[in-house]
Amino acid sequence: MNKKRYTSRLDIKNGTVDMTHGSGGRAMAQLIEELFISNLDNELLRQGNDQAAFDVEKGRMVMSVDGHVISPLFFPGGDIGSLSVHGTVNDVAMSGAKPLYLSAGFILEEGFPLADLKRIVESMAAAANLAGVPVVTGDTKVVEKGKGDGVFITTTGIGVVPEGVNISGDLARPGDKIIVSGSMGDHGVAIMSKRENLTFETTIESDSQALHDLIAEMVQAVPTIHCLRDPTRGGLASTLNEMAQQSNVGMKLREEDIPIKPEVHAACELLGLDPLYVANEGKLIAICSADDADKLLAVMRAHPKGEDASIIGDVIEDEHNFIQMETSFGGSRIVDWLAGEQLPRIC
Amino acid sequence: MNKKRYTSRLDIKNGTVDMTHGSGGRAMAQLIEELFISNLDNELLRQGNDQAAFDVEKGRMVMSVDGHVISPLFFPGGDIGSLSVHGTVNDVAMSGAKPLYLSAGFILEEGFPLADLKRIVESMAAAANLAGVPVVTGDTKVVEKGKGDGVFITTTGIGVVPEGVNISGDLARPGDKIIVSGSMGDHGVAIMSKRENLTFETTIESDSQALHDLIAEMVQAVPTIHCLRDPTRGGLASTLNEMAQQSNVGMKLREEDIPIKPEVHAACELLGLDPLYVANEGKLIAICSADDADKLLAVMRAHPKGEDASIIGDVIEDEHNFIQMETSFGGSRIVDWLAGEQLPRIC
Structure with missing residues (x-):
């Protein structure tokens, strides 16, 4: 796989996100490979297709999505990366389900420092690892400076509900x-x-x-x-x-x-x-x-x-x-x- | 359910998105009910929980995500709403899978006309209906004017791969x-x-x-x-x-x-x-x-x-x-x- 097709490695220390990182071309492939896949690394993500494939058992499944636009991106106790894992893992789990997998869509603003993006992706990876719920498929878009705000991350999670469990917001009864x-x-x-x-x-x-x-x-x-x-x-x-x-x-x-x-x-x-x-x-x-x-x-x-x-x-x-x-x-x-x-x- | 708890209906004709529509409070609930759920209407979305629950059969499943930041939002042959359905339905289907369900995360910019948002959601609903792939769970965030660009939509899809089908980008062979x-x-x-x-x-x-x-x-x-x-x-x-x-x-x-x-x-x-x-x-x-x-x-x-x-x-x-x-x-x-x-x- 690794053909060293990039003339040089991504300059994570000093580089910033530019419009080519959302173009679908070589620059985007490099960003995804060197920053996203290398950090979020797991077998399903490495399939390298536009979708991740995995086996499921017959049963009840849930799906939940959460967009993250928090400001500031880094805060005491976390950042948008870990938050985007926790938020969706929790939304899935609130059905009683065991969360299985996450998808992540990034919307990046032109000019955002790659070093900050790396911190965010590392934090996301750490949160996903700790939770045991990997990010198996992703997408990256870039918008012009002034049309976004650093990084937005939308995560979707799926999970399986144990048999016999039926938890829903409409089941509260007087006396509970x-x-x-x-x-x-x-x-x-x-x-x-x-x-x-x-x-x-x-x-x-x-x-x-x-x-x-x-x-x-x-x-x-x-x-x-x-x-x-x-x-x-x-x-x-x-x-x-x-x-x-x-x-x-x-x-x-x-x-x-x-x-x-x-x-x-x-x-x-x-x-x-x-x-x-x-x-x-x-x-x-x-x-x-x-x-x-x-x-x-x-x-x-x-x-x-x-x-x-x-x-x-x-x-x-x-x-x-x-x-x-x-x-x-x-x-x-x-x-x-x-x-x-x-x-x-x-x- | 319908308690008429809003003093008046959303002013879709002249209204705009404001920060309260992302607050988690009453204004957000109203936007979701009167604009999103009423248009994207389906049984799973109406469960009204933070996640949608459905039954699946044992088998191979795929998951794919696509963020949509297209500009302009409306263009000959479509808009960001229909595109966000087609893009993800296609990413799922490119594994040979039958797409089942979509999630949709909206990031709205303060000041965006509700009439335009309605057009987009209607178009999304029409595309989802035509494809037979409903949007079963969603999320809405609002960012301040100048921190976004109208509407961004991130959709994730899941689907099931027919038995015996194994399609992947690494399977091209000389002679194909x-x-x-x-x-x-x-x-x-x-x-x-x-x-x-x-x-x-x-x-x-x-x-x-x-x-x-x-x-x-x-x-x-x-x-x-x-x-x-x-x-x-x-x-x-x-x-x-x-x-x-x-x-x-x-x-x-x-x-x-x-x-x-x-x-x-x-x-x-x-x-x-x-x-x-x-x-x-x-x-x-x-x-x-x-x-x-x-x-x-x-x-x-x-x-x-x-x-x-x-x-x-x-x-x-x-x-x-x-x-x-x-x-x-x-x-x-x-x-x-x-x-x-x-x-x-x-x-």
Whole structure:
């Protein structure tokens, strides 16, 4: 294969993306070979066709897509490369599925430093390796300077659902318990702090991580989990509203049981944000019957990615699909959908 | 489901995309419901989860991704919506697979007219319906004005390969015949003419179309086809070079057998383009053994999408993997990779 058909190697240290890298010609082939394939390396990607081929068993499969336009590209706890793996692995896993493979479409802006692109692809490769979910097929496009913003990455994932598992946002029932896997708001606050150049005593890091290993244990222990969803854009509040509407139920939360780190609370006050609306990239919401809740909570807490899991409330009957919350001060409020725009380009 | 939770319907006629449409909140939910789901409507998309779930049979599956950043968004013979369906359906089908499902990730620029977005989504829906390959899961992100360019669409497709079919770019063998399904260069010339505001006596239209139905008949007639690939970016020349290198062979073409429309030829002369390097979006290259070539050609010509199919040359032994071409004037030249950038943002 390696014919040394390029006169010289890609200048990753000083080079930048130019329009020829999206042309379909020799420059694009070199970029793909020396930067993408060499880092994301796996057997399927190396097939070198416009598609990856693999064997599947008969069963239920899921497919999910997530575009990533986060700004800044690098942030405490991650970057757009690792995020684009975690985001889609999680969307696949929220069906209870074992994620199998990812595709990745890159849209690059002319002038973007190849060194930064390399960092991003390396981070993507590390995240994919750690998750055991390889990027098996990819595509690269280049747009003129001023027509993009560095790098956008759209990933699609597929996975297989274990037999007997049926998890969906429309399956919440009155009486069910609502559990979150850990503290809310870390990702969004990490991004906003970076954007606003805020420094705190301790750096707030994004919680960006793949949750499929946690989910696999949850599903094995309680195959009858009703709903799973990750509270990304719009945060816990918007995601619960989505599910309440989908299931045609209401919910009642207890504010004091919603885990939020003190430094995230403090940063939110400073930034004028409500942590319930702030994006997470490594947390999940589970809804299950009251009978299963303690068992599920125990399994989650026994896993490093769920050690701060908490039962935050109950599903109730409500034709208006309202999310109510008992506040820490003993009051009560409605937690509505995010109405405007709290955090642009948070993922 | 329909709770009329929006105070008013989306103003598609006069409205534009704003940052709230990517926020994860109510405005995004409304955009997705009233513009995306209502047009792309299908049972899987209506599951309303962050992933689509479906049953698959045991077998060989393929996955392929294609980002679309074409400019202009609307062009003679198509638009970015239909193109984003055709491009990925074709990439999946070039393995001999029957395409099953698509995912679509939209990256929208703030200020983009909703009326244009609606046209694009309608066109996407029409293309998906015609192809019988639904968009089953999607994602929408919004970037600030000046950080994108209207609309980018990244689609991923999956499909199943019929048993016994094994098509790959590394399977060309000396003695094989090279066939193209029709005229070369139509898509790229249609785009460039539009960009340059050129008018000809007849409008040159993009050949953008889904080829999986043609391929299904080809594979059924000749299950032993060695290679299939669509000559998109970089055109026929770059795609043949890719395959020659992958298979470690050379190729010998006859210029006079390569179908090119007279008006495409004329436009290329005017624009200073070489039609062999101009992108196609509805044509394929097939490579098969000499024994199968006449049968395959006949099947292709009997199909409306292959009626101008032509055997354009032979695979030969060549350790340098050169593509040689006998010119119409009896000379000979090397058809190299596209070296620079001929047509930016052609797909």
